[in-house]
Amino acid sequence: xxxxxxxxxxLSVPEGAIVSLNCxxxxxxxxxxxxxxxxxxxxxxxxMYTYSSGNKEDGRFTAQVDKSSKYISLFIRxxxxxxxxxxxxxxxxxxxAGNMLTFGGGTRLMVKP
Amino acid sequence: xxxxxQTPSNKVTEKGKYVELRCDPISxxxxxxxxxxxxxxxxxxxxxFQGTGAADDSGLPNDRFFAVRPxxxxxxxxxxxxxxxxxxxxxxxxxxxxxLGDTGELFFGEGSRLTVL
Numbered sequence: 001x002x003x004x005x006x007x008x009x010x011l012s013v014p015e016g017a018i019v020s021l022n023c024x025x026x027x028x029x030x031x032x033x034x035x036x037x038x039x040x041x042x043x044x045x046x047x048m049y050t051y052s053s054g055n056k057e058d059g060r061f062t063a064q065v066d067k068s069s070k071y072i073s074l075f076i077r078x079x080x081x082x083x084x085x086x087x088x089x090x091x092x093x094x095x096x097a098g099n100m101l102t103f104g105g106g107t108r109l110m111v112k113p
Numbered sequence: 114x115x116x117x118x119q120t121p122s123n124k125v126t127e128k129g130k131y132v133e134l135r136c137d138p139i140s141x142x143x144x145x146x147x148x149x150x151x152x153x154x155x156x157x158x159x160x161x162f163q164g165t166g167a168a169d170d171s172g173l174p175n176d177r178f179f180a181v182r183p184x185x186x187x188x189x190x191x192x193x194x195x196x197x198x199x200x201x202x203x204x205x206x207x208x209x210x211x212x213l214g215d216t217g218e219l220f221f222g223e224g225s226r227l228t229v230l
Contacts, residue, residue, distance in 0.1 A: 008153060043117070043204055043221030044156065088155050098146045098208055098219045099169040103155030 003027050006089055006104030015113050019076040023089035023104045026070065030091040030102075033065050035074045038086045038106065047087075048074065051095075079111045115139075117222035119205050125228045126195055134190040134225040138207030145188050146219065147180055148204040156204055162188060163210065195229045202226050 004025045013019055021035075032051055036044035048063040050056045050072075056063045062075040072091075076083055086106040094100055118137040126132055138145050143164055148156035158172040162182045170180075177195075182188040192199055202224040209217040 004155075006155075041223065041226075043206070043223050045221065046218050049218075090155070098144065098206065099158055099161035099172075101156075101158060101219075103157070105153065105155050 001026065002105075003102050004089060004091060004104040006107055008105055008107060010108040010110055012110045012112060013079055015079060015081060015111055017079050017111070019079050019083070019109060019111075021074040021076075021087050021089075021107050021109070023072050023091075024070055025072075025091055025102075027091070027093075027102070028067075028070070029093040032092045032095055033063070033072050034090040034092075034101075035061075035063060036088040036090060036103075038088060040085075044088055076109075079109075081111050081113050084109055084111050117205055117207055117220055119203075119222035119225050121225055122223065123226045123228075125230065127230050128195060128197060130195050130229075132192045132195055132227060134192075134203050134227070136188045136190070136205030136207075136222060138186065138188070138205070139220055141209070142207035142220070143185065143210045144208045145182060146206040146208075147188070147190050148206065148221075150202045150204055150224070152201075159190070159203075192227075195227075197229050200227055200229045 006023045035048040038044040053067045060077045064073040088106045089104040092100045145162040147159040150156045161169040165185045177193045179191045204224045206219040206221045
C-alpha cells in the first residue's frame with residue numbers, strides 16, 4: 001500500500017461545478033500538506049499549502065486537512081475549463097523540505113464548457 | 114531565465130546507453146532537486162543539492178544514477194547503462210534557502226522525457 005493514495009480519475013465535470021479532490025495517507029508524521037496542479041507536459045506548480053488540520057481558502061480554492069482521519073481535500077468552486085489538469089497532493093513531515101515530499105499519484109480533472 | 118530550464122525536453126535512447134539530463138535553476142536558488150515521474154504516477158524524489166553538495170541522495174534507485182552540481186547552479190543527472198524501466202519524466206525543481214537552512218516553495222521545470230527502447 002502506498003503512503004499517499006489518490007483516485008486517478010479522470011473526473012469530468014461541467015463548467016461552473018464544485019469539484020472535490022481527495023487524498024488519504026498512512027504516515028502520521030506528515031504535518032505539511034500541499035496541492036499541486038500539473039498541466040499536460042508541464043511541471044507541477046504549487047496551488048495550496050497548509051499546516052496540520054484545518055481549512056485554508058484562496059480565491060476559488062479551499063484546502064481541508066483532517067489529520068484524525070488522515071484525509072485531505074481540495075475544493076474548487078465555479079470550475080473553469082482552464083482548471084483542467086492533473087491535481088497532485090503532496091505531504092511532508094517537515095516545513096518546506098523538498099527532499100521529504102511524498103506525492104500522491106494525481107487525479108486528472110476535465111472541466112467541460 | 115525566469116523559470117527552471119531543463120534540456121533536452123525529450124530524449125530517446127537505446128538500452129545500455131549513457132544519458133545526461135541538464136537543469137538550469139532559477140537564478141539565486143541554492144536548493145536544487147531531481148524528481149522522477151513515471152506515467153500516471155506522482156513525482157518521486159531522487160536527490161537534493163544545497164549549493165554544490167548533495168545534501169540527500171537517498172532517492173537514487175541504484176548506482177547507475179549520479180548527479181552533479183559543480184558550481185552550485187546548473188546540475189546534470191547522469192544515467193549509465195540505461196534500462197527500459199528508466200523511462201520516465203525527470204523533473205528538476207529549485208527553491209530559495211532561508212537563514213536557518215529551511216527551503217522554500219519548489220519551482221519545477223517542464224521535465225525531460227526519457228524513453229529507453
